[in-house]
Amino acid sequence: xxxxxxxxxxxxxxxxxxxxxxxxxxxxxxxxxxxxxxxxxxxxxxxxxxxxxxxxxxxxxxxxxxxxxxxxxxxxxxxxxxxxxxxxxxxxxxxxxxxxxxxxxxxxxxxxxxxxxxxxxxxxxxxxxxxxxxxxxxxxxxxxxxxxxxxxxxxxxxxxxxxxxxxxxxxxxxxxxxxxxxxxxxxxxxx
Numbered sequence: 001x002x003x004x005x006x007x008x009x010x011x012x013x014x015x016x017x018x019x020x021x022x023x024x025x026x027x028x029x030x031x032x033x034x035x036x037x038x039x040x041x042x043x044x045x046x047x048x049x050x051x052x053x054x055x056x057x058x059x060x061x062x063x064x065x066x067x068x069x070x071x072x073x074x075x076x077x078x079x080x081x082x083x084x085x086x087x088x089x090x091x092x093x094x095x096x097x098x099x100x101x102x103x104x105x106x107x108x109x110x111x112x113x114x115x116x117x118x119x120x121x122x123x124x125x126x127x128x129x130x131x132x133x134x135x136x137x138x139x140x141x142x143x144x145x146x147x148x149x150x151x152x153x154x155x156x157x158x159x160x161x162x163x164x165x166x167x168x169x170x171x172x173x174x175x176x177x178x179x180x181x182x183x184x185x186x187x188x189x190x191x
Contacts, residue, residue, distance in 0.1 A: 046153070053151040053170040056106055060149065067147075074135045078148040081174065087141035091177070093125040094184035099137060101175040103165070106149075108172065111164050119178060130155050133175065140177040147174045 057077060061069050067079040091097050100119045103111040125134065132150035140146060152158075155171040165171070 049168055050151055050153060053168075057149045057151065057170065060106065072135070072139065074132070074154065076132055076136070076148055076150045076154050078136065078139070078146045081145040081147060082143065082176075084141055084143045087143060089180065089183070090141055091124045091138055091180055092184070095124045095180055096182035097122050097124065097137065097180050098178040099176060100178065101133065101173050104172040106170055106172060111171070114174075114176075121181065132171070133173065136173070136175055137177060140175065142177060142180050145174060145176040147172060 061077060069077050069079050071077050098119055099122055100114050101117060102114045103117075105111060122129065122137065124138065127134075130150075132148060132154035135154075136146070136148045136150075150171045150173065152168045152170050155169060156165045158167050160166045160169060
């Protein structure tokens with residue numbers, strides 16, 4: 001009898017442990033297996049859009065015999081409207097500049113004018129402007145102005161600006177660097 005009193009709690013404990021482990025949720029298998037096709041197709045679409053937009057920009061350049069176009073290492077084209085050869089300092093990271101710009105379609109229709117945008121103070125590489133503007137401003141010297149042709153990935157990309165700029169819209173932008181208000185200490189050391 002003493003043995004049954006001793007084994008009874010052990011049997012109950014073992015039964016409890018076994019019954020609890022049986023009720024563990026079984027992970028469900030996915031209904032469909034993702035193979036990365038969506039990402040591959042999306043990347044392919046992006047390449048096709050970029051190729052098409054670059055073709056549009058190259059046609060504009062081919063039909064323009066007035067301006068001398070340059071291609072940046074960042075993937076856009078530009079020409080200078082005003083060039084100042086007496087200035088030798090171009091803005092660098094952390095410099096504070098005063099600038100203005102406009103935005104147009106490739107058909108040259110104004111989206112945002114200089115007046116709508118106004119003059120902006122801008123800390124180089126520290127503010128959230130579209131990628132083309134962030135790199136394009138560094139090609140200018142104080143007092144210079146240039147017109148840039150940005151494919152949509154360097155403009156507002158897939159989303160647009162959720163106002164006037166639609167998704168995947170390449171842009172023309174004339175950017176004027178009015179002044180360099182503050183040169184960062186690091187920029188002076190790197191010169």
